[in-house]
Amino acid sequence: xxxxxxxxxxxxxxxxxxxxxxxxxxxxxxxxxxxxxxxxxxxxxxxxxxxxxxxxxxxxxxxxxxxxxxxxxxxxxxxxxxxxxxxxxxxxxxxxxxxxxxxxxxxxxxxxxxxxxxxxxxxxxxxxxxxxxxxxxxxxxxxxxxxxxxxxxxxxxxxxxxxxxxxxxxxxxxxxxxxxxxxxxxxxxxxxxxxxxxxxxxxxxxxxxxxxxxxxxxxxxxxxxxxxxxxxxxxxxxxxxxxxxxxxxxxxxxxx
Amino acid sequence: xxxxxxxxxxxxxxxxxxxxxxxxxxxxxxxxxxxxxxxxxxxxxxxxxxxxxxxxxxxxxxxxxxxxxxxxxxxxxxxxxxxxxxxxxxxxxxxxxxxxxxxxxxxxxxxxxxxxxxxxxxxxxxxxxxxxxxxxxxxxxxxxxxxxxxxxxxxxxxxxxxxxxxxxxxxxxxxxxxxxxxxxxxxxxxxxxxxxxxxxxxxxxxxxxxxxxxxxxxxxxxxxxxxxxxxxxxxxxxxxxxxxxxxxxxxxxxxxxxxxxxxxxxxxxxxxxxxxxxxxxxxxxxxxxxxxxxxxxxxxxxxxxxxxxxxxxxxxxxxxxxxxxxxxxxxxxxxxx
Numbered sequence: 001x002x003x004x005x006x007x008x009x010x011x012x013x014x015x016x017x018x019x020x021x022x023x024x025x026x027x028x029x030x031x032x033x034x035x036x037x038x039x040x041x042x043x044x045x046x047x048x049x050x051x052x053x054x055x056x057x058x059x060x061x062x063x064x065x066x067x068x069x070x071x072x073x074x075x076x077x078x079x080x081x082x083x084x085x086x087x088x089x090x091x092x093x094x095x096x097x098x099x100x101x102x103x104x105x106x107x108x109x110x111x112x113x114x115x116x117x118x119x120x121x122x123x124x125x126x127x128x129x130x131x132x133x134x135x136x137x138x139x140x141x142x143x144x145x146x147x148x149x150x151x152x153x154x155x156x157x158x159x160x161x162x163x164x165x166x167x168x169x170x171x172x173x174x175x176x177x178x179x180x181x182x183x184x185x186x187x188x189x190x191x192x193x194x195x196x197x198x199x200x201x202x203x204x205x206x207x208x209x210x211x212x213x214x215x216x217x218x219x220x221x222x223x224x225x226x227x228x229x230x231x232x233x234x235x236x237x238x239x240x241x242x243x244x245x246x247x248x249x250x251x252x253x254x255x256x
Numbered sequence: 257x258x259x260x261x262x263x264x265x266x267x268x269x270x271x272x273x274x275x276x277x278x279x280x281x282x283x284x285x286x287x288x289x290x291x292x293x294x295x296x297x298x299x300x301x302x303x304x305x306x307x308x309x310x311x312x313x314x315x316x317x318x319x320x321x322x323x324x325x326x327x328x329x330x331x332x333x334x335x336x337x338x339x340x341x342x343x344x345x346x347x348x349x350x351x352x353x354x355x356x357x358x359x360x361x362x363x364x365x366x367x368x369x370x371x372x373x374x375x376x377x378x379x380x381x382x383x384x385x386x387x388x389x390x391x392x393x394x395x396x397x398x399x400x401x402x403x404x405x406x407x408x409x410x411x412x413x414x415x416x417x418x419x420x421x422x423x424x425x426x427x428x429x430x431x432x433x434x435x436x437x438x439x440x441x442x443x444x445x446x447x448x449x450x451x452x453x454x455x456x457x458x459x460x461x462x463x464x465x466x467x468x469x470x471x472x473x474x475x476x477x478x479x480x481x482x483x484x485x486x487x488x489x490x491x492x493x494x495x496x497x498x499x500x501x502x503x504x505x506x507x508x509x510x511x512x513x514x515x516x517x518x519x520x521x522x523x524x525x526x527x528x529x530x531x532x533x534x535x536x537x538x539x540x541x542x543x544x545x546x547x548x549x550x551x552x553x554x555x556x557x558x559x560x561x562x563x564x565x566x567x568x569x570x571x572x573x574x575x576x577x578x579x580x581x582x583x584x585x586x587x588x589x590x591x592x593x
Contacts, residue, residue: 048484051488053484053487073491074490075490076490077488077489077490078490082484082485082488082489084482084484084485084488088482091342091345091530092530092534093480093535093536094534094536097477097534097536102489104475104478104489104490105489107474107475109471109472110471110475112473112474112538113474153489157490
């Protein structure tokens with residue numbers, strides 16, 4: 001079955017502190033959803049709920065038509081890959097070992113990764129073009145190299161949907177562009193991709209749809225051109241922004 | 257990395273074999289390598305030999321159990337330390353710092369105090385160790401406003417102080433002729449009085465702890481990630497962590513039950529092994545165990561040969577361990593090698 005991530009009347013948040021409600025979401029293969037919103041607007045909370053790391057407060061999440069609660073952790077991992085925000089490497093694993101950890105859901109409880117898993121990891125490493133880094137240790141990588149490693153790990157999961165939490169945060173300009181390029185390429189290959197960002201211009205560059213979260217749970221959803229308007233950005237971020245057309249796309253320019 | 261791993265393993269097992277021969281040979285009653293070889297040949301192949309029966313007694317009855325105990329305790333403490341460090345995402349934790357040793361000691365001292373059997377003393381050590389690590393972890397993970405690593409270490413130190421006070425109270429109350437020497441001896445750590453019976457009693461516990469660690473050796477790597485990451489990769493983190501805590505605590509308790517408290521092995525050795533071949537757990541665990549066995553055997557052999565009286569091995573490991581720990585504190589970066 002083709003990849004489909006759905007949320008129906010989803011309420012999410014923490015016990016005693018609801019963050020958002022009545023979210024309707026439907027994302028299919030080849031689509032990219034960019035989630036925008038202020039700090040504390042609930043982007044990470046929403047992602048944790050979509051991944052089943054946080055129980056939904058209302059409604060439900062469905063992956064490939066099946067409700068999330070009915071799936072075991074390993075079944076979720078085979079359907080959705082996850083790139084967490086600001087991964088901090090505590091131990092000096094090699095890039096290859098880290099990517100191989102993406103195969104966990106395919107490896108038996110008492111087993112170690114087999115030949116199939118190693119091949120899948122090598123494919124993911126090759127797909128991200130980080131073959132030269134494979135034997136380097138992650139604690140010595142630059143932020144951009146580490147982010148590509150984390151994306152490779154998510155690909156190694158063998159999932160057809162990917163959730164990336166602020167994948168361009170604290171990256172230099174070149175690496176931000178590289179990550180966005182990877183997101184577009186993955187969508188072209190048929191992945192369903194959800195990512196969050198602090199830069200609304202990235203939605204024009206890489207996303208087919210935008211979900212704008214405001215504090216207090218108000219939502220807007222649609223194509224980038226529909227959602228990213230000067231009015232909406234002013235409401236959500238509280239600053240003046242000009243949205244200007246440029247060479248077939250739009251850019252957001254703050255007014256200082 | 258693979259060549260480096262192979263080299264580290266070759267050197268470590270070579271050192272362990274050499275140390276074992278030395279440990280059999282050295283002592284108040286020296287035994288030559290030739291005599292050892294003859295004895296081994298005789299026992300294995302029935303070859304004739306002409307060594308004094310007293311030498312055979314020394315090798316088989318005196319040094320044999322003691323050497324086996326050193327190997328077992330060293331390997332068990334190192335394995336437990338490797339598991340704790342990976343699981344708590346913190347290369348500075350060890351059975352001592354997390355209060356496991358102190359908890360196990362209190363359990364065992366209680367057993368001695370109430371004149372219980374060796375089995376009950378061992379079970380007491382296990383229950384005490386498990387309770388201590390559970391408490392430390394619960395406190396450490398509920399502290400939200402501080403560095404989680406620091407709060408874990410502080411919680412362990414604070415609880416260790418409390419357990420130390422309770423042990424002191426029991427020592428104060430204990431019968432000074434029968435119980436106190438046993439308790440003191442126990443708390444200092446020693447392999448001098450190990451009997452084959454002690455080994456037979458503790459070995460199954462150590463093995464019962466090692467088997468799950470060995471089976472979960474690859475999956476253990478996932479515990480070094482944040483909980484969200486590990487769960488998103490398909491690991492039921494809570495269950496896995498409980499299994500590993502139980503296994504590592506079982507091994508610590510088994511070691512403590514044989515030798516009393518011998519500190520530092522569980523901190524020092526996993527760290528040294530990780531410096532040599534990196535943190536990947538399925539490669540790290542066996543090397544850590546070989547190094548732990550070799551280290552404690554070397555320490556114990558020194559303990560019984562360098563001075564006219566025996567030095568408690570726990571004193572020697574502390575003499576080596578304290579500077580090492582301080583050096584780690586000063587030089588270690590956030591990213592651990």
